[in-house]
Amino acid sequence: MNVLILGATGFIGSALLDRLASDGHAVTGLGRNVARAQQQRPDTLWLTADLAEMRDAGDWRPLVESHDVIVNCAGALQDGLADDVAATQETAMLALYAAAKSSSIRIVQISAPRGGTGGDSAFLATKFRADDALAASGVAHVILRPTLVLGRNAHGGSALIRALAALPFAIPLVHAQSRVETVALGDVAEAVSAAVANLMPDRSDLVLGHPERPTLAELVALHRQWLGLPPARVISLPAPVAAPVGLLADLAGRFGWRSPLRSTALSVMAGGVSAGDGAHAPVPFLSARQSLSIVPSGVQDLWFARLYFLKPLMIVGLSAFWLLSGLIPLLDLDAARQHFLRFMGEGPATAVTLLTCLADIVLGIAVLVRPYAKRALVGMLALTSAYLVSATFAEPELWADPLGPLVKVLPSILLTLATLAILDER
Known part of the structure; x- marks a missing residue:
């Protein structure tokens, strides 16, 4: 099948591209800056576009007509110099659904669990409104809701956890006892592969995550062990301590830096990462410990973790x-x-x-x-x-x-x- 991946240069998107190509699909990647991706994967067809500017059905019709499946794993955590959350996650998606109504295309939507806190943030609110619009559109679709995704190529929240794990002497944590449900990046790719191959019922809305939910402190300790570092004491800090950090990260976002310490991420983490009562996909998932053990760390992972806060x-x-x-x-x-x-x-x-x-x-x-x-x-x-x-x-x-x-x-x-x-x- 001809598959288009939105956000194909990202953490999840790049893994999906490799998996779907290995499944035998003709895969097209779409992203805002694809120059490096073209060098890494020269056999893939690449399209350059900014979803925030694709606000009309007419912008999508050529893509809908030339593909059998569209996998959407694009997103923006918070408004900033380079990001428009509402335009990217809602307006563009509504235009896509309008273009897809009269077609046989299937949409695989990578969204977020509904069970945690921060649902009123622009990041989650726009995602959920887009999900609801897709469910009501009549377009063939599957919605998948990964919890915290763990993979070798860390980004966002997973990169932050590695950086915290590599701190010397002691690890200061806000919301240290919040529960965090995780899923391996390979398991996400497996689920998307099944959805693209039409092995999941149409209109499925499923959570991807292992039922084991370690605390944030336990998850950081697992990553510290994975990095080969000795145990360190966790210093639990009160939530207000994070507010100035979030403000500074929000300011950096206005200058185009996408920090996982922005206020949106902190508000989500306040209640942990949980699927709540959402229906889990009926397949076995790797736990956090298993997700890390299948990709042993190297010195480059330690360098990345130690440089993260220094950058x-x-x-x-x-x-x-x-x-x-x-x-x-x-x-x-x-x-x-x-x-x-x-x-x-x-x-x-x-x-x-x-x-x-x-x-x-x-x-x-x-x-x-x-x-x-x-x-x-x-x-x-x-x-x-x-x-x-x-x-x-x-x-x-x-x-x-x-x-x-x-x-x-x-x-x-x-x-x-x-x-x-x-x-x-x-």
């Missing part, structure tokens, strides 16, 4: 460094332009000083904005190299200065290179 600190640190290097000279412009006055007149020296300060400030701001972060980091490397080369030829004695103004730049280059190396999110 935002590295970005903020670089931003502060460049902003201060651009702003401080403006406090005493005459002293700052002395280096240039040795080689040019007052007017040009002042202009060059102001331009370099402006360049530093622009880079310090740009690195905080996710779509511009990579270019900002490359710009930092280029400008730092230009500063070092110019200073080496113009004032080589600065290398021997007791305060080390040039030597101290070298660690910033290494920090920039390290940040650039771990910038990608998926």
Whole structure:
């Protein structure tokens, strides 16, 4: 069959793409940025589109007419610079259902369990309204509701749990006793495979998850053991402690960074991840311990976990460094332009000083904005190299200065290179 996967570059979508292709289906992947996916899977047909812009049935008809099944695993946790939750999860889906009404296409919807807290959040509310609209549309469909998905290629909540598990000495947790139902990524792929092959009854609405529900503290301890780290004491923190963290993560979301610590995720976790009274798929699922044991960790998993919380600190640190290097000279412009006055007149020296300060400030701001972060980091490397080369030829004695103004730049280059190396999110 011809299968279209929405959100095919994501954590779940990429696994489904591989599974359905191995089942013998002709699979097409759709995503907002598919350049890397095309390099990884050159035999797959890729389409570039933003679901938030596909608001009319006419946008969907060519896709509906050319496919037998559409698997929707796209989503957005919270509104941000790059995300429109309502447009992506509800408006676009209603347009899809309208286009599919007169066709024989089947839709496999990857949604979320209804049993937990946070149901009034935009993330869950839009998903549930889209589910209800699909159920009432008359379109052939299956709705699958995975609980917390565990897989080797961690993302979102599973990545956060790994990062918490790798903290040294002690692990601070909010909602440490909340129960978390999990499902292995392979089990999700197995269920979708069955739904695509029409082995599930039409209009099925099923939860995917193992009935065992460890506490969040127990789940973090399992991941710590999986990473090969000794046990660490869990420090249970009161819920209000998480509020400032959620606000900072929400602010980062406005700049395009998709943190799993945003307020929506925290409100969902407050009541745990549970299917409630939802009907579970009648197949055996792996427990959390089994899900981890089938993919033993390697040193790269430990690196990822340890760098997870360091990454935002590295970005903020670089931003502060460049902003201060651009702003401080403006406090005493005459002293700052002395280096240039040795080689040019007052007017040009002042202009060059102001331009370099402006360049530093622009880079310090740009690195905080996710779509511009990579270019900002490359710009930092280029400008730092230009500063070092110019200073080496113009004032080589600065290398021997007791305060080390040039030597101290070298660690910033290494920090920039390290940040650039771990910038990608998926």
